[in-house]
Amino acid sequence: MTSPALPARFSRAGDSAIVVEFEERIDLAINARCIAFANAVLSCGLPGIRDVVPAYCTVTVYFDPLRTEQERLLACLKQAASETRRTVDAPGRTHRVPVCYGGELGPDLADVARFARLSEEETIERHVVRRYRVFMLGFIPGFAYLGTVDEQIAAPRRAAPRTRVPAGSVGIAAGQTGVYPIETPGGWQLIGRTPLRVFDPSRPRPSLFQPGDAVHFVPISRQQWDRFTL
Amino acid sequence: MGSLHVVRPGLLTTVQDLGRWGFQSLGVPVSGAMDTFSHRIANVLVGNDQSAATLEVTVAGPELVFSDERMVAIAGAMFDLSVDGRAVASTGAFVVPKGGVLRFAARVTGARAYLGVAGGIDVPLVLGSRSTYLPARLGGHGGRALAAGDHVPLGEPADGRAMRRRVAPRSHTRAPDGDRAVRVLAGPQADRFTDDALDRLQSGSYRVLPDSGRMACRLEGPVLRHARRAEVISDATPAGTLQVPPAGQPILLMADRQTTGGYAKVATVISADLPMVAQAAPGESLSFTVCSQAEALAALIAQERTLLALEDA
Numbered sequence: 114m115t116s117p118a119l120p121a122r123f124s125r126a127g128d129s130a131i132v133v134e135f136e137e138r139i140d141l142a143i144n145a146r147c148i149a150f151a152n153a154v155l156s157c158g159l160p161g162i163r164d165v166v167p168a169y170c171t172v173t174v175y176f177d178p179l180r181t182e183q184e185r186l187l188a189c190l191k192q193a194a195s196e197t198r199r200t201v202d203a204p205g206r207t208h209r210v211p212v213c214y215g216g217e218l219g220p221d222l223a224d225v226a227r228f229a230r231l232s233e234e235e236t237i238e239r240h241v242v243r244r245y246r247v248f249m250l251g252f253i254p255g256f257a258y259l260g261t262v263d264e265q266i267a268a269p270r271r272a273a274p275r276t277r278v279p280a281g282s283v284g285i286a287a288g289q290t291g292v293y294p295i296e297t298p299g300g301w302q303l304i305g306r307t308p309l310r311v312f313d314p315s316r317p318r319p320s321l322f323q324p325g326d327a328v329h330f331v332p333i334s335r336q337q338w339d340r341f342t343l
Numbered sequence: 344m345g346s347l348h349v350v351r352p353g354l355l356t357t358v359q360d361l362g363r364w365g366f367q368s369l370g371v372p373v374s375g376a377m378d379t380f381s382h383r384i385a386n387v388l389v390g391n392d393q394s395a396a397t398l399e400v401t402v403a404g405p406e407l408v409f410s411d412e413r414m415v416a417i418a419g420a421m422f423d424l425s426v427d428g429r430a431v432a433s434t435g436a437f438v439v440p441k442g443g444v445l446r447f448a449a450r451v452t453g454a455r456a457y458l459g460v461a462g463g464i465d466v467p468l469v470l471g472s473r474s475t476y477l478p479a480r481l482g483g484h485g486g487r488a489l490a491a492g493d494h495v496p497l498g499e500p501a502d503g504r505a506m507r508r509r510v511a512p513r514s515h516t517r518a519p520d521g522d523r524a525v526r527v528l529a530g531p532q533a534d535r536f537t538d539d540a541l542d543r544l545q546s547g548s549y550r551v552l553p554d555s556g557r558m559a560c561r562l563e564g565p566v567l568r569h570a571r572r573a574e575v576i577s578d579a580t581p582a583g584t585l586q587v588p589p590a591g592q593p594i595l596l597m598a599d600r601q602t603t604g605g606y607a608k609v610a611t612v613i614s615a616d617l618p619m620v621a622q623a624a625p626g627e628s629l630s631f632t633v634c635s636q637a638e639a640l641a642a643l644i645a646q647e648r649t650l651l652a653l654e655d656a
Contacts, residue, residue: 126608127612127614132531139576163365164364171579173579175367217408318367320370
């Protein structure tokens with residue numbers, strides 16, 4: 114069974130943020146605790162809280178120092194940390210993300226296959242077979258850090274980042290995989306592309322992916338891609 | 344409804360407000376005015392709510408035609424200004440008549456000016472904010488900087504009183520003869536550095552490099568050394584964070600910073616001194632001094648008092 118959770122560590126990041134750190138490693142249970150803790154802080158509804166940002170193993174709470182009783186805030190955070198000490202991972206939603214692998218839509222698939230010493234088909238299979246977790250979002254709006262990738266295909270970032278990565282590109286960087294929500298510069302190895310819009314600020318849920326969600330990639334053919342993007 | 348017609352856009356003129364809070368967990372940066380203090384002053388002077396959107400004008404200013412008569416005020420960086428070719432003092436609020444041309448000419452001090460217009464800049468709210476985030480083309484005027492030929496919508500002026508006789512406080516915009524003195528709080532990851540890192544940070548001046556912008560202020564000065572690795576497991580990056588990549592030169596994160604980052608963070612600039620950093624043009628230099636939480640809060644309260652005094656005038 115899991116070992117008992119260590120107490121959370123609180124530190125200040127400037128005059129208007131508190132970082133709550135759980136154990137310093139990338140781990141499903143610790144990340145689940147972060148997400149549960151972030152939700153608990155949001156639901157305590159303390160005035161002055163501006164934002165609550167869960168990451169791999171920390172949660173940062175932003176507050177307005179002129180409108181926050183900091184003693185009360187700290188008490189609320191400590192309460193939330195102790196309540197979420199024995200968090201069972203409550204999985205979020207599960208997304209099936211269609212991906213057309215390789216070719217011009219996945220220009221680095223051959224390089225990743227070479228890194229893995231597998232065929233392109235086997236490389237795709239290794240990427241598809243896993244169920245990934247959304248550990249956190251960052252980098253650009255709607256970009257989810259998904260993990261963890263099969264070690265054999267976990268190719269490092271490209272030596273020279275691309276100045277232009279098209280929206281929907283699916284990439285690998287070491288143990289992480291992810292979908293570029295918008296066109297942007299980027300250094301991940303691009304193995305395919307999804308026709309889904311993973312970020313759209315006009316939707317009630319602007320980001321398809323939320324921390325704690327699960328993601329399956331589903332291979333589609335070029336013909337299916339063309340139909341999706343008509 | 345009134346609008347501003349853009350004749351010349353200036354170097355980088357964007358719509359900004361107090362930021363897009365509440366979506367950082369989805370990777371959406373806060374953005375907003377780089378110098379929130381001046382942004383708020385510009386709004387107060389024209390009788391707007393402090394959160395109304397203004398135009399952030401960077402280094403070289405625009406030329407704008409007003410479709411109706413408006414009270415306006417410019418805070419932050421000081422420019423030579425004219426309305427219909429006649430010089431106007433940029434210290435307080437003034438009226439631009441219907442069809443009037445407001446022209447920004449030479450910059451006198453500071454890097455960023457805020458144009459407050461009675462009624463505010465009325466672009467649509469995107470995720471609760473009118474701020475422009477250029478890398479994702481989010482918010483503002485079509486997600487981009489203003490361009491010649493744009494018509495920028497203005498809101499209906501509220502009943503707020505314009506402060507025509509008040510002078511915008513600007514002490515933080517002036518470039519001092521020496522360094523701009525910036526106060527920081529240690530951490531949150533000062534323990535990732537060698538024991539002398541905070542002393543080194545305070546030991547000399549840091550020059551603001553030319554590739555600085557809304558995302559970050561890139562600095563060159565005394566090198567800070569990591570105790571072991573420069574990388575940490577990615578976590579949130581508040582405004583004012585001094586993060587340090589392997590080469591040891593700190594990067595000061597500003598309004599358009601990414602929501603998370605993976606470099607160790609040696610110190611964090613206090614909220615009250617971020618407006619001063621926003622007014623530093625490339626080539627100027629900053630010096631850092633570690634202060635206490637109490638001092639940081641006192642400085643913020645002093646700024647708040649200045650704003651309250653303007654409102655109550």
